[in-house]
Amino acid sequence: xxxxxxxxxxxxxxxxxxxxxxxxxxxxxxxxxxxxxxxxxxxxxxxxxxxxxxxxxxxxxxxxxxxxxxxxxxxxxxxxxxxxxxxxxxxxxxxxxxxxxxxxxxxxxxxxxxxxxxxxxxxxxxxxxxxxxxxxxxxxxxxxxxxxxxxxxxxxxxxxxxxxxxxxxxxxxxxxxxxxxxxxxxxxxxxxxxxxxxxxxxxxxxxxxxxxxxxxxxxxxxxxxxxxxxxxxxxxxxxxxxxxx
Ligand code: SF4
Numbered sequence: 001x002x003x004x005x006x007x008x009x010x011x012x013x014x015x016x017x018x019x020x021x022x023x024x025x026x027x028x029x030x031x032x033x034x035x036x037x038x039x040x041x042x043x044x045x046x047x048x049x050x051x052x053x054x055x056x057x058x059x060x061x062x063x064x065x066x067x068x069x070x071x072x073x074x075x076x077x078x079x080x081x082x083x084x085x086x087x088x089x090x091x092x093x094x095x096x097x098x099x100x101x102x103x104x105x106x107x108x109x110x111x112x113x114x115x116x117x118x119x120x121x122x123x124x125x126x127x128x129x130x131x132x133x134x135x136x137x138x139x140x141x142x143x144x145x146x147x148x149x150x151x152x153x154x155x156x157x158x159x160x161x162x163x164x165x166x167x168x169x170x171x172x173x174x175x176x177x178x179x180x181x182x183x184x185x186x187x188x189x190x191x192x193x194x195x196x197x198x199x200x201x202x203x204x205x206x207x208x209x210x211x212x213x214x215x216x217x218x219x220x221x222x223x224x225x226x227x228x229x230x231x232x233x234x235x236x237x238x239x240x241x242x243x244x245x
Contacts, residue, residue, distance in 0.1 A: 001084045002026070003054055004039055004046040004073075008061070013069040014096045014118065015159075020061065020068055022054065027074040028102050030135030030199060031124065033165055033192060033215045037199030039073045051084070058091055067094035067117070076103035085115045096120065100134075101147030111156050119158040121151055123187075125168060126176020133168050135199070152184055160184050161241070164223065165192030166216045174226050178233035188241045189226055192217040 007013070007021040014021075023036070025043025034040055058068070068088050075081055076099050085095050096118040099107060110116045125133040130141055151158040160181055162169070181187065192215060200211050218226070223240045230238045 001051055001078050001080055002043065003049040003051065004043060005049060006054060006057070008057070009065070010069065013071070014067045014094070017066040017094060017096075018064065019094075019096065020058070020065055022068060022070045024070065024072045024075045024078055026077045027072055027100070028077060029074070029100050029124075031133060032135055032198070032200040032203075032211045033163065033168070034199040035193070035195040035197055036073060037197050037202045040199055041202050043073065051087075055087065058088065058093070062091045062093055065093060067096055069096045069098065071098040074100055074102065076106040081106065082109060082113065082115055085110065086113075089115065094118070098122075099147070100124070101144045104143050104146040104150055107147055107150055111150070116156055119151060119156055121147060121158065121160055123148075123160045123162050123177055123181060125162070126173045127180060128176060129168070129173060148181060152181070154185065157185075159186040159188055161188040161190055163190045163192055164218055164226065166218065167212055168215075169218075169226075171226075171229060174229050175233060178230045178235050182233065182235045184235075185237060187230070187235060187238050189223055189230075189238065190241045191220075191223055193242075 002025045003022055004025045005023045010019055010021050013019055023039060025039050025046060027040040039046055075097060088095055094117040095115065097116050098120045101121045124130055127141055131137040131139045162177065200208055227238050227240050
């Protein structure tokens with residue numbers, strides 16, 4: 001496993017659990033607003049943590065932690081992910097995995113082998129705008145659609161979530177998302193938070209120029225309006241994450 005750091009304790013990354021978070025390098029998407037741009041574009045240049053070091057930490061802390069959240073980058077690109085997770089599960093801790101859904105076959109294996117306790121999958125946009133949101137014009141959406149269908153079989157607790165920002169999301173986006181994943185168990189809208197590590201800023205100038213100089217979050221009121229739109233369009237469960245109620 002290519003581990004590029006871990007957060008020793010988080011109350012935010014694994015819903016309802018005290019967890020640590022492991023960051024993996026590389027991704028097969030290029031979302032310009034990605035807040036781990038360096039981990040995606042230049043993973044080799046980031047400090048690495050050995051598995052030995054991680055498991056030494058985990059074994060010391062397993063009595064105070066309830067779970068491990070594995071995020072990225074895109075963790076399903078790590079060839080030994082199932083083995084790594086199996087080792088975590090030997091400690092008795094729960095495992096949550098974050099994924100962009102581009103590798104449904106890996107997600108299927110992890111579910112069938114009962115290696116994940118919670119899956120969080122990004123829904124970047126409605127289908128029509130997936131390419132511009134992920135920096136992959138002409139993206140083949142079949143793997144993402146397959147992952148969506150797989151999670152909606154409900155064999156493991158899961159959530160879908162969208163990081164919401166201007167200029168990528170608007171009412172039309174959420175109408176499309178509601179029509180796509182409307183029957184899902186849990187859907188979260190997450191407000192965009194600006195960071196000094198966004199992917200766009202690491203791109204060469206000619207690519208950077210394709211994007212606006214600033215990405216901006218919607219206000220809490222606007223986020224609640226999107227939530228209402230989704231509920232009115234028939235979504236079962238929608239929540240806005242990270243804003244004061
Ligand atoms: S935000 Fe996009 S580019 Fe960044 S890790 Fe997630 S899927 Fe990859």
